[in-house]
Amino acid sequence: MEDFIAGKTEFDADGTLTRMAGEEHWHPDIELDVSEAVVPEMRGVFRGKEAVRRWWGEWLGAWETVEFGYELLDAGDSVVALIDQRMRGRSSGIEVSRGKYAQVADYRDGLLVRWRFYGDQAEALEAVGLSEQTMSQDNVEIVRSIYVAWERGDFSATEWLHPEIEFVMVGGPSPGTWTGLAGMAEGTHEFLSAWEDFRVEVEEYRELDGERVLVLIHHRGRGKRSGLELGQMVTKNAALFHVRDRKVTRFVAYWDRKRALADLGLSE
Helix, strand or coil, rough: HHHCCCCCEEECCCCCCCEECCCCEEEEEEEEEECCCCCHHHHCCCCCCCHHHHHHHHHHHHHEEEEEEEEHHHHHCEEEEEEEEEEEEEECEEEEEEEEEEEEEEEECCCEEEEEECCHHHHHHHHCCCCCHHHHHHHHHHHHHHHHHCCCCCCCCCEEEEEEEEEECCCCCCCCEEEEHHHHHHHHHHHHHEEEHHHEEEEEEEEECCCEEEEEEEEEECCCCCCCCCCHHCCEEEEEEEECCEEEEEEEEEHHHHHHHHHHHCCC
């Protein structure tokens, strides 16, 4: 399923489907339920490899490009794909945003037996016994794992970073905004290079919604030039993480916790 969503299906120069990624893992009697497809003419339930392949060929052939942002979730005998999809019409050249929806693939004996589309991601999660609450809890655990290293003074890990992450420093000695992995590295280095033995201590994790996690923290360290202890300058800080598809897409570091709470309309 991941090969297909990641765009590894192949077309020839005329836009004809030549290879359906993952087709070798389809059950002979595979069922594709696209009753909630966006285009009314494409809705229906299709059974068998040939019928399913024809549907995908017709749908994918209508677009010059199809791009997916996605997250895959293991739900036992099923795999849930939470998708944010964008396309460009082959004939019109018009950009279309499908928005967020979900696909659920049911497997039996290692073969895909049923493929369902859901217009509502929450409905898809519920159908396989998951929930948005589970997802948001996962986001908290992702952020918590980041701070496990940061509390040790280890800021080297990068696997949690989205390639186009936005990093914002609000207040403090080096405020600014940086974009992308190189920008994140530059902004982080600019801040950390001013301190000796810099540490972060977590007080509390707050799950704000299905995407955002607020962390209430203390900073510790000593200024390289001034020799001042960081705790003497500011005692309470905060950080806001935007997590999508298990990657942090936006990270806002607040020098002053009160500012963070005010921006978010929260109280301590």
